[in-house]
Amino acid sequence: MSPVVEGRSCGSCTLCCKLMGVEEIGKPRGIWCIHCDPRKGCKIHGQHPEECRNFLCGYLTNAGIGEIWNPNKCRMVLTYAEKGVPRLSVHVDPARAGIWRQPPYHAELKRFARAAAQSRAQVIVWEGRKAIAVLPDRDKELGEVKAEQFIVTTEVMGRDGTMLDVVVLDGNDPRFLAIKARSAPPKSSAPR
DSSP states (O other), X not given: OOOOOTTOOOTTOOTHHHHSOBGGGTBOTTSOXXXXXXXXXXXXXTSSOHHHHHOOOHHHHOTTSOGGGOHHHHSEEEEEEXXXXXXXXXXXXXXXXXXXXXXXXXXXXXXXXXXXXXXXXXXXXXXXXXXXXXXXXXXXXXXXXXXXXXXXXXXXXXXXXXXXXXXXXXXXXXXXXXXXXHSSSOSOOOOO
């Protein structure tokens, strides 16, 4: 687990208790946890699930992102996954859907996408179970991504040569099985 950036803390923020799923207690993404009082925090703190105890959002752990990504202000929670293909996920509060497309957030996400493209990493915006891939040259709607599906970075031929693309594949899709055979473990999967 990455250390918390000096000067940053959760403070009064409880947005992760709404946006993140908690498998241990069957809490789906996008709804408030029954154990959270949004104004006061976790009502079972000290006895809360291990997933919650171990969770730190990207704002807390990445000194390279600015105050604009404070979840209390932007109503988005950033997370990083490093298994398979690295992924920056942007979990958007349903009450603020589309905020990520506005300045300064969209420009920042494009900057992240350009940096990610060098290593075929992904920048994925989550609005509930609906995913949008932020690529250097475009945003691509991926639709609803199920837990058993995988988000895979590929290459396609464009007018100006090869460019990155992102597709959603089922675990039994021959294209996914071919990728898996070439490079275990799988490239990336949908968050729970």
